[in-house]
Amino acid sequence: MQNLSEQCLSIIQKRPKNSHKGTFGRTVLVGGNAQFGGAIMMSAEACVNAGSGLTTVITDPNNHQALHARMPEVMTADWNDNELCDSVLASADVILIGPGLGEDEKSQELLTYIFQKQTENQLLVIDGSAITLFAKNDEELPHPEQTIFTPHQMEWQRLSGIKIADQTEEINQAVQEKLEATIVLKSHHTEIYSEQEDFLNPLGNPGMATGGTGDTLAGIIAGFLAQFASSVEVINAAVYLHSYIADQIYYDNYIVLPTKISQALPYWMKQFEK
Numbered sequence: 676m677q678n679l680s681e682q683c684l685s686i687i688q689k690r691p692k693n694s695h696k697g698t699f700g701r702t703v704l705v706g707g708n709a710q711f712g713g714a715i716m717m718s719a720e721a722c723v724n725a726g727s728g729l730t731t732v733i734t735d736p737n738n739h740q741a742l743h744a745r746m747p748e749v750m751t752a753d754w755n756d757n758e759l760c761d762s763v764l765a766s767a768d769v770i771l772i773g774p775g776l777g778e779d780e781k782s783q784e785l786l787t788y789i790f791q792k793q794t795e796n797q798l799l800v801i802d803g804s805a806i807t808l809f810a811k812n813d814e815e816l817p818h819p820e821q822t823i824f825t826p827h828q829m830e831w832q833r834l835s836g837i838k839i840a841d842q843t844e845e846i847n848q849a850v851q852e853k854l855e856a857t858i859v860l861k862s863h864h865t866e867i868y869s870e871q872e873d874f875l876n877p878l879g880n881p882g883m884a885t886g887g888t889g890d891t892l893a894g895i896i897a898g899f900l901a902q903f904a905s906s907v908e909v910i911n912a913a914v915y916l917h918s919y920i921a922d923q924i925y926y927d928n929y930i931v932l933p934t935k936i937s938q939a940l941p942y943w944m945k946q947f948e949k
């Protein structure tokens with residue numbers, strides 16, 4: 676397993692002078708039920724601050740007002756409005772589903788709908804509740820090689836069947852090969868399992884043990900994939916930078932608020948641009 680280092684941030688390129696918002700990708704985030712609206716808002720805040728050109732959130736209408744008040748940069752679509760969701764999804768480069776999605780019938784219906792809509796040119800990031808739902812059902816991934824799962828250890832246990840105590844590199848890698856998707860296995864030492872190689876993130880701290888830190892990482896991964904060419908290196912950079920910024924905040928803060936990580940992204944991306 677290869678240790679990530681600052682060098683992985685070299686995918687953060689200087690923005691071309693003749694660029695426009697379309698240059699940096701369209702990201703669609705799906706999640707946030709009435710109980711967990713904050714999760715999808717944190718993903719959205721991360722995604723916009725990570726540089727996604729256009730970001731739309733498909734969510735429960737209960738969350739629209741709060742989202743607009745917090746982040747006017749984000750567009751919203753009512754997750755009951757099929758016609759609108761169809762058109763939003765058709766132009767997406769990256770879809771993220773799961774943060775705060777919940778596990779009821781509506782949540783399952785949305786996951787199945789996204790599987791039907793994903794095209795071979797679109798990347799799909801599956802996080803949070805969507806991992807738990809996928810683990811429960813017998814659905815097939817439409818495009819495994821275009822899919823990234825971002826489980827914490829318990830979500831990985833549900834998805835892979837491997838008990839947390841048995842989650843060793845060798846066993847995890849075998850399940851990655853079966854799933855054919857990229858796996859970001861989150862913990863105090865996050866690991867990335869890909870078709871090519873496995874990577875270990877050496878950064879991070881216990882201040883990050885706050886609800887929403889993973890929702891934020893999912894938003895950064897989606898935003899990075901939308902604007903930089905799709906590869907495991909881009910996922911590595913998102914994981915590394917998320918923890919790098921959290922470590923900067925932890926230096927003089929007992930708790931690392933997830934939204935503080937998002938707010939610091941544009942500054943640190945500027946420091947590392949090549």
Ligand SMILES: NC(=O)C1=CN([C@@H]2O[C@H](COP(=O)(O)OP(=O)(O)OC[C@H]3O[C@@H](n4cnc5c(N)ncnc54)[C@H](OP(=O)(O)O)[C@@H]3O)[C@@H](O)[C@H]2O)[C@@H](O)CC1
Binds near residue numbers: 713774777862889
């Ligand atoms: N503000 C909001 O709206 C927020 C909404 N959220 C949304 O809630 C939804 C449910 O997600 P979830 O992660 O909270 O619950 P679940 O999947 O049941 O996992 C928890 C179980 O796993 C266990 N566990 C073991 N190892 C672990 C590890 N390394 N990391 C973490 N857990 C670990 C853990 O063990 P325990 O804590 O009991 O020791 C417990 O038994 C999801 O959609 C998410 O997006 C949250 O993001 C919070 C902020």
Ligand SMILES: Nc1ncnc2c1ncn2[C@@H]1O[C@H](COP(=O)(O)OP(=O)(O)O)[C@@H](O)[C@H]1O
Binds near residue numbers: 879888
């Ligand atoms: N003690 C820790 N050290 C380093 N990183 C941590 C620690 N605790 C949590 N994290 C990081 O915080 C994130 C938690 O993700 P997750 O459990 O999905 O949170 P949530 O769903 O509440 O947003 C992961 O990126 C994980 O690596």
Ligand SMILES: [Mg+2]
Binds near residue numbers: 802803827889890
């Ligand atoms: Mg999570």
